Amino acid sequence: MASFLQNVIAGIETGSLYALAALGVVLIYRVSAVTNFAQGEMAMFSGFVAYSLWQRLSLAFGNTHVTYIMAFIGALLFATIFGFIVEKVFIRPALRGSLVGKMIITLGLIMIVNGSAGALFGTDTHAMRRAITTPSFFIGGLLIRPNAYFIIFLTLIIMFILFYLIRKTMFGVAIRATAENETTARLMGVPTAKVSSVAWIIATILGATAGILIAPATNVHTNMMADVHLKSFIAAVLGGFTSFIGPVIGGLLIGVMDNLVGFYISAKWRTVIVYGFLILILIVKPAGLFGKVRRKKV
Numbered sequence: 001m002a003s004f005l006q007n008v009i010a011g012i013e014t015g016s017l018y019a020l021a022a023l024g025v026v027l028i029y030r031v032s033a034v035t036n037f038a039q040g041e042m043a044m045f046s047g048f049v050a051y052s053l054w055q056r057l058s059l060a061f062g063n064t065h066v067t068y069i070m071a072f073i074g075a076l077l078f079a080t081i082f083g084f085i086v087e088k089v090f091i092r093p094a095l096r097g098s099l100v101g102k103m104i105i106t107l108g109l110i111m112i113v114n115g116s117a118g119a120l121f122g123t124d125t126h127a128m129r130r131a132i133t134t135p136s137f138f139i140g141g142l143l144i145r146p147n148a149y150f151i152i153f154l155t156l157i158i159m160f161i162l163f164y165l166i167r168k169t170m171f172g173v174a175i176r177a178t179a180e181n182e183t184t185a186r187l188m189g190v191p192t193a194k195v196s197s198v199a200w201i202i203a204t205i206l207g208a209t210a211g212i213l214i215a216p217a218t219n220v221h222t223n224m225m226a227d228v229h230l231k232s233f234i235a236a237v238l239g240g241f242t243s244f245i246g247p248v249i250g251g252l253l254i255g256v257m258d259n260l261v262g263f264y265i266s267a268k269w270r271t272v273i274v275y276g277f278l279i280l281i282l283i284v285k286p287a288g289l290f291g292k293v294r295r296k297k298v
Contacts, residue, residue, distance in 0.1 A: 007259040013148040015255020016155035020210040021232030022247035024203030030179035031199040034102045038109035040229025046208030048121045050075035051220040083204030125221040240291020
């Protein structure tokens with residue numbers, strides 16, 4: 001029983017990171033009709049910014065949890081500016097272009113951001129584990145890892161705030177209206193250009209949060225977000241691109257299933273088994289678990 005709970009908790013921990021990144025992907029897609037393939041690279045760059053800030057702050061004030069939190073906040077401020085610039089410079093001019101053109105732009109951003117990170121920060125792997133190392137302990141045979149609970153708790157708070165903004169505020173109404181029909185929303189006075197900018201900023205912050213949280217566990221390098229980025233897209237597809245709650249459920253499902261299958265069946269075959277099962281789900285529900293099939297009337 002303890003092993004089962006241990007794997008479920010570990011799955012929720014990793015799944016929450018997939019969910020954060022997937023929410024950003026879906027938010028951008030719903031508002032801008034753009035599939036941001038560069039989400040992972042943008043998160044990786046923010047992770048490098050967090051590492052650089054943490055390193056300098058640690059030299060000045062010592063390595064404490066406070067310096068990590070300060071670096072965290074500084075990287076999120078950078079992500080805010082980063083998301084705004086990307087939307088303003090690269091995405092907005094292409095919004096009236098073809099779907100393929102938008103896709104090529106985000107694919108090009110992968111190369112630009114990855115190359116920039118390598119040029120500015122180098123291609124070496126940097127350890128950030130001691131940034132938030134908290135001793136683990138056992139309770140009734142269950143290994144308690146405070147870092148895991150911190151990640152889960154912080155992720156839940158971020159998701160709660162985001163869902164509150166979307167469902168209970170005028171800005172959320174503007175996001176939902178733009179996501180439903182941009183042209184109609186614009187005719188009704190919704191500032192769709194501003195909504196798009198804010199959506200990109202929020203999505204970049206969500207991705208950066210996932211990158212910064214995972215950095216102490218995976219170390220910081222140019223490919224640190226490759227696995228998270230891939231699984232966040234799968235989570236978005238599994239949950240449904242037309243739903244905001246879907247990517248969250250999809251991310252948590254992938255995280256938990258990945259751990260349980262790897263522990264109880266086979267670590268070597270878990271990728272095949274998990275994603276084979278996900279494909280079967282999508283065959284039954286092509287729009288995702290919470291997605292809706294939109295039919296056009298003629």
